[in-house]
Amino acid sequence: MLKIPTVALPSGRVMPIFGVGTWRMGESARHRADEVKAVRAAIDRGITLIDTAEMYGDGEAENIVAEAMGTGQNSRRDNLFVVSKVLPGNASRRGTIAACERSLKRLNTDRIDLYLLHWRGGPALGETIAAFAELKAAGKILDWGVSNFDIDDMRELASLDTANECATNQVLYNLTRRGIEFDLMPYCAKRGIPIMAYSPLEQARMLGDAVLKAVGQRHGATPAQVALAWLLRQKGIVSIPKATRLDHLHDNIAALDLKLSAEDLKTLDARFPSPKRATPLDML
Numbered sequence: 001m002l003k004i005p006t007v008a009l010p011s012g013r014v015m016p017i018f019g020v021g022t023w024r025m026g027e028s029a030r031h032r033a034d035e036v037k038a039v040r041a042a043i044d045r046g047i048t049l050i051d052t053a054e055m056y057g058d059g060e061a062e063n064i065v066a067e068a069m070g071t072g073q074n075s076r077r078d079n080l081f082v083v084s085k086v087l088p089g090n091a092s093r094r095g096t097i098a099a100c101e102r103s104l105k106r107l108n109t110d111r112i113d114l115y116l117l118h119w120r121g122g123p124a125l126g127e128t129i130a131a132f133a134e135l136k137a138a139g140k141i142l143d144w145g146v147s148n149f150d151i152d153d154m155r156e157l158a159s160l161d162t163a164n165e166c167a168t169n170q171v172l173y174n175l176t177r178r179g180i181e182f183d184l185m186p187y188c189a190k191r192g193i194p195i196m197a198y199s200p201l202e203q204a205r206m207l208g209d210a211v212l213k214a215v216g217q218r219h220g221a222t223p224a225q226v227a228l229a230w231l232l233r234q235k236g237i238v239s240i241p242k243a244t245r246l247d248h249l250h251d252n253i254a255a256l257d258l259k260l261s262a263e264d265l266k267t268l269d270a271r272f273p274s275p276k277r278a279t280p281l282d283m284l
């Protein structure tokens with residue numbers, strides 16, 4: 001069974017540093033069975049972190065996660081760390097609580113391990129955070145966090161009462177999107193807030209890159225494994241690649257065993273330079 005390292009959350013709980021994403025799942029009935037199979041295969045391989053959202057497939061991705069987790073005696077729920085997200089348009093105090101109840105129902109569970117505000121917008125941030133506190137007190141969510149928050153959003157969050165409970169900022173981060181290294185990443189690191197790197201493969205668009213391929217060839221590894229290993233070696237960074245194809249899933253899991261050398265890192269830095277100045281947060 002896989003042994004995936006964890007990162008500590010401000011609550012004292014821990015989150016695995018590697019999991020699977022589910023965006024684009026639940027969008028077509030034709031692919032549904034394969035999607036359930038992929039999430040179940042991830043669980044069978046020992047992946048415990050699953051990232052989803054009410055937005056994905058209009059709730060259908062959460063249904064897929066529930067099906068993959070199984071029910072009754074066969075349920076794998078207790079071993080898993082499930083992340084879901086409320087849409088900003090639903091994120092008023094009452095709206096957040098209602099959205100969470102709907103997600104719990106679709107996920108067929110009594111609690112969400114980590115519940116995120118998907119992006120800024122909609123009601124005042126204080127309303128959402130107050131709802132998160134209420135949900136947490138009721139045991140319906142075990143931790144809360146944010147997503148797509150740039151440094152100014154994080155500063156605004158810091159001015160609110162329970163901001164020190166924020167358990168993650170889930171943002172776009174991969175070799176081709178290194179902007180957060182300039183300011184957002186150090187800001188979060190200083191406060192012990194792990195970053196969840198979404199689209200860690202740039203939705204597969206980066207995988208044809210010649211340098212990624214060349215670095216992979218040094219290790220007999222694929223470009224996807226190099227891109228993931230580059231993230232996995234960083235403290236406080238959690239990666240959630242999405243794969244419906246089982247060969248992709250197994251490829252990605254093997255990245256946990258790939259150790260990049262100092263020379264590899266130098267080659268990757270030359271091809272994908274770290275930022276020299278502050279840039280606005282990218283979002284997909």
Ligand SMILES: NC(=O)c1ccc[n+]([C@@H]2O[C@H](COP(=O)([O-])OP(=O)(O)OC[C@H]3O[C@@H](n4cnc5c(N)ncnc54)[C@H](OP(=O)(O)O)[C@@H]3O)[C@@H](O)[C@H]2O)c1
Pocket residue numbers: 020021022023024051052118147148170171197198199200201202203204207222224225240241242243244245246247248249251252284
């Ligand atoms: N908070 C947010 O706003 C936000 C935004 C975007 C994403 N996310 C989360 O982050 C997760 C991951 O991001 P993402 O889905 O956007 O993109 P991603 O994980 O970077 O890439 C997924 C794409 O790469 C392909 N792929 C996966 N592994 C591969 C491999 N080893 N070789 C070749 N191709 C491979 C997948 O194909 P197949 O599926 O066909 O296998 C899929 O098309 C999402 O699913 C979602 O849970 C959050």
